[in-house]
Amino acid sequence: MKSGLRSALKRNPxxxxxxAVLLAMVALAVLAHWLAPHDPLEQDxxxxxxxxxxxxxERGFLLGTDSLGRDILSRLIxxxxxxxxxxxxxxxxxxxxxxxxxxLAGYFGGWADMLISRVVxxxxxxxxxxxxxxxxxVLGAGLHTVxxxxxxxDWTRFCRVVRSEVLVQREQDYVASAVTIGLSPAKILFxxxxxxxxxLLLTLFTLEMGIAIVVEAILSFVGLSVASGMATWxxxxxxxxxxxxQAWWLxxxxxxxxxxxxxxxxxxxxxxxDVLDPVKAR
Amino acid sequence: MSGSYLLKRLLWALPTLFxxxxxxxxxxRVVPGDPIAMMTPPGARxxxxxxxxxxxxxDTSIGRQFVTWLAQVARGDFGNSIxxxxxxxxxxxxKLPATLELVLFAMLMACSLGVGLGLAAVYFRxxxxxxxxxxxTGLSLAIPDFLWALLFVLLLGVMxxxxxxxxxxxxxxxxxxxxxxYLLESLMAAKFATAGVLLQHLAxxxxxxxxxxxxxxxxxxxxxxxxxxxQDYVTLARVKGYSRARVLLRVALxxxxxxxxxxxxxxxxxxxxxxxxIEYIFAYPGIGNLAIGAVIQRDLPLIQGLILTFAVLFxxxxxxVDMSYALLNPKLRKA
Numbered sequence: 001m002k003s004g005l006r007s008a009l010k011r012n013p014x015x016x017x018x019x020a021v022l023l024a025m026v027a028l029a030v031l032a033h034w035l036a037p038h039d040p041l042e043q044d045x046x047x048x049x050x051x052x053x054x055x056x057x058e059r060g061f062l063l064g065t066d067s068l069g070r071d072i073l074s075r076l077i078x079x080x081x082x083x084x085x086x087x088x089x090x091x092x093x094x095x096x097x098x099x100x101x102x103x104l105a106g107y108f109g110g111w112a113d114m115l116i117s118r119v120v121x122x123x124x125x126x127x128x129x130x131x132x133x134x135x136x137x138v139l140g141a142g143l144h145t146v147x148x149x150x151x152x153x154d155w156t157r158f159c160r161v162v163r164s165e166v167l168v169q170r171e172q173d174y175v176a177s178a179v180t181i182g183l184s185p186a187k188i189l190f191x192x193x194x195x196x197x198x199x200l201l202l203t204l205f206t207l208e209m210g211i212a213i214v215v216e217a218i219l220s221f222v223g224l225s226v227a228s229g230m231a232t233w234x235x236x237x238x239x240x241x242x243x244x245x246q247a248w249w250l251x252x253x254x255x256x257x258x259x260x261x262x263x264x265x266x267x268x269x270x271x272x273x274d275v276l277d278p279v280k281a282r
Numbered sequence: 283m284s285g286s287y288l289l290k291r292l293l294w295a296l297p298t299l300f301x302x303x304x305x306x307x308x309x310x311r312v313v314p315g316d317p318i319a320m321m322t323p324p325g326a327r328x329x330x331x332x333x334x335x336x337x338x339x340x341d342t343s344i345g346r347q348f349v350t351w352l353a354q355v356a357r358g359d360f361g362n363s364i365x366x367x368x369x370x371x372x373x374x375x376x377k378l379p380a381t382l383e384l385v386l387f388a389m390l391m392a393c394s395l396g397v398g399l400g401l402a403a404v405y406f407r408x409x410x411x412x413x414x415x416x417x418x419t420g421l422s423l424a425i426p427d428f429l430w431a432l433l434f435v436l437l438l439g440v441m442x443x444x445x446x447x448x449x450x451x452x453x454x455x456x457x458x459x460x461x462x463x464y465l466l467e468s469l470m471a472a473k474f475a476t477a478g479v480l481l482q483h484l485a486x487x488x489x490x491x492x493x494x495x496x497x498x499x500x501x502x503x504x505x506x507x508x509x510x511x512x513q514d515y516v517t518l519a520r521v522k523g524y525s526r527a528r529v530l531l532r533v534a535l536x537x538x539x540x541x542x543x544x545x546x547x548x549x550x551x552x553x554x555x556x557x558x559x560i561e562y563i564f565a566y567p568g569i570g571n572l573a574i575g576a577v578i579q580r581d582l583p584l585i586q587g588l589i590l591t592f593a594v595l596f597x598x599x600x601x602x603v604d605m606s607y608a609l610l611n612p613k614l615r616k617a
Contacts, residue, residue, distance in 0.1 A: 124299035
């Protein structure tokens, strides 16, 4: 087992690092209630803006406190829950919508392809950041808004990639054979072509999780994500920015969380791409 | 490049623009918040509300509102901003030059940094500068631009305050611009001190926007340069006795630029979109900052005008990128 892990690390350190980050996030999100030393909303107005313990703060508040005396560590842990929820749900839904449309466009071609590709083109000429902010304003602040914004914007990523992959797969012999033995288009598409696109989807899904974490951070930074009391990394960055002259760690700690999460997801996605690509894996 | 190619590209942009207009319009008609309710005091009389509704054309059918709106937009009339009580066109045109200067500055920075580092990485292949450049590109790509912006604020604005972190120009400076293009104007009027101050204000927001783009240019240029360096004509040039640097600059770069540009083309538009958040963080008075304000105020006409402006910027950026392929690649010129 040990040598297995070591060889896996040697072969693809990115997958190992990315999975470690993902597992850590899952653990934090699921066990937040037990791991967090304090209630993330509990205010302690005597101990406000405490620095982290090793910079002269209190030992009870390992990473210090914010302007209302709330424990930073606990808020970061609960923030992981929000980030992970958004990442998983949004990436799943965007992947579902995008890949179904991509499969249809790529397999059937003709007017279906024309229509879907044109919509994708138009969609991609929106500035994504602006669109997500507008959507958030239209739908009102909240977690569902963040998820909808990500799905509405990023389904095109899946659609484009899946479409072009299906265009390649469609020309393969196995599809011709399936047509010859009289399988229905739906059976060929979802039973034969789809499994061959799954490795690609897995990679895209992981990368999309990274994107979703950033979008959530951006929207909560601008104040358009969840209600202000709840802890989100982006919201904490925005709060920290106001105290950047007195307490730099307030802004830096949640930024580090976002960076580690995004780098982890990207590493996992890129690593999976190499591992799952049969040509490169050899 | 032929004029008909250009014309065809421009015509292709029209349906896209129309699609954007439809989506923007539909999207903003389903807003739950009532803008009229937001702009009237709580005790407003019903007939006053109705009059305002009529004034802003909100009392007709959606289809009719769309046609009216589209006809106005075609004439350059985007209506009045509800929160700022000014013509949308005036507001947007007033702030657009600031954003254009920022975008162009960032693109220039990204291209020169990206091409320079890409060349350096190949020139120093196998030695420590290559590793340093690889590390730099990895880091720049991993961290999203708004976090770079905040890091810059912290490091270069607060901890070591060397560069300004807010606005476009120091308030104390005597500079009365006639256009919105401050930098261009100050350079043309040979006011170099003012231009310097403007550049200092551009440095951090421009840098935050440029870094991710620069990193992907570096990475792609490096791999296409390495590919080109294995070609016969490069070997021939080396055999003829050209120095490594000369081969890299004169022969390889020209051929490697095309794939690099093709692959990074889309990212130039990301940079345009990135201005929204970056301008907000640096309190830079451009259309991105205006957009965030408009969204928070739910200012429908202003949001519509801004999104269309951004869409036009996107389309133009794409057009310019496509045209530069054609300029660089002789094969495409006739197509």
